[in-house]
Amino acid sequence: MVQTMYGVPRPDPIGYLGQVAATGPGRAYKTYALAALELRPGLTVVDAGCGPGTDLGALADAVTGTGSVIGVDHDPVMLGEARRRTAGRAGVEVRAGDAQALPVADDAADRARADRVLMHVAEPARVVAELRRVVRPGGLVALTEPDWDTLTVDPGEVETGRAFNRFVCGSMVRHATIGRRLARLAAEAGLEVVAARVLAPTLSDFATADQVLGLRRNAERAVNTGELDAEAARSWLAGLAGPHFSASFMLYAVTARVPG
Numbered sequence: 001m002v003q004t005m006y007g008v009p010r011p012d013p014i015g016y017l018g019q020v021a022a023t024g025p026g027r028a029y030k031t032y033a034l035a036a037l038e039l040r041p042g043l044t045v046v047d048a049g050c051g052p053g054t055d056l057g058a059l060a061d062a063v064t065g066t067g068s069v070i071g072v073d074h075d076p077v078m079l080g081e082a083r084r085r086t087a088g089r090a091g092v093e094v095r096a097g098d099a100q101a102l103p104v105a106d107d108a109a110d111r112a113r114a115d116r117v118l119m120h121v122a123e124p125a126r127v128v129a130e131l132r133r134v135v136r137p138g139g140l141v142a143l144t145e146p147d148w149d150t151l152t153v154d155p156g157e158v159e160t161g162r163a164f165n166r167f168v169c170g171s172m173v174r175h176a177t178i179g180r181r182l183a184r185l186a187a188e189a190g191l192e193v194v195a196a197r198v199l200a201p202t203l204s205d206f207a208t209a210d211q212v213l214g215l216r217r218n219a220e221r222a223v224n225t226g227e228l229d230a231e232a233a234r235s236w237l238a239g240l241a242g243p244h245f246s247a248s249f250m251l252y253a254v255t256a257r258v259p260g
């Protein structure tokens with residue numbers, strides 16, 4: 001485990017995804033995203049960028065043993081963990097592949113989703129096109145992505161917070177503001193948007209927010225690259241670590257139907 005300047009261990013990717021899903025806001029948005037798919041027994045659902053299988057169990061519960069769940073990811077470590085978690089679960093299959101070229105046949109699924117995946121891929125529009133391709137006409141596609149330019153924290157110097165967001169959006173996340181584009185991406189892929197919601201996950205515990213949002217580790221990176229003044233970062237973080245902390249950001253959730 002590598003310690004950073006501010007003494008924060010960098011989380012391992014699997015542990016990090018588990019932490020996010022276990023927070024109150026994490027559970028709340030995942031409950032919403034699952035309900036948006038209108039799953040029922042017997043359906044087939046594709047989870048593109050399934051990670052360590054965070055949601056495969058819940059998807060399998062919803063479609064029951066008469067349905068199918070296909071998780072796809074390109075990361076061997078994630079695939080290994082997803083397979084370990086779902087071993088022995090009837091109807092669950094984990095496939096290696098690129099979300100931009102899904103290893104799933106045309107019209108093979110009733111539902112497809114991508115949860116916090118588009119922000120990381122080279123061409124988000126290709127993923128949306130793939131989700132549409134694999135879902136039969138009349139089926140649903142659900143997308144959830146944050147918009148990291150909307151992160152607000154309090155207390156703390158507003159200008160330092162803006163500089164932090166600029167660094168995260170410019171250097172840390174490939175498509176950091178994809179959330180606001182989700183509904184347009186779905187429409188441009190020929191999908192009929194049936195719901196476009198903005199959720200506002202809010203964290204009131206600094207330690208949890210620090211883990212989930214990387215406040216200290218990304219501030220350290222920004223200082224190291226000269227994009228954040230060291231004293232401004234120190235003062236900002238000291239203020240955030242005090243009482244009455246809050247952090248929130250916009251998380252966009254779009255549900256869309258495949259026409260026909």
Ligand SMILES: C[S@@+](CC[C@H](N)C(=O)[O-])C[C@H]1O[C@@H](n2cnc3c(N)ncnc32)[C@H](O)[C@@H]1O
Nearest residue numbers: 049050051054073074075078098099115116120
């Ligand atoms: C932030 S994680 C989200 C994982 C999971 N959906 C969840 O909510 O916990 C993003 C996942 O997308 C995967 N991913 C990124 N780019 C991908 C690509 N081009 N094809 C397949 N998976 C990809 C990563 O390996 C990672 O597991």
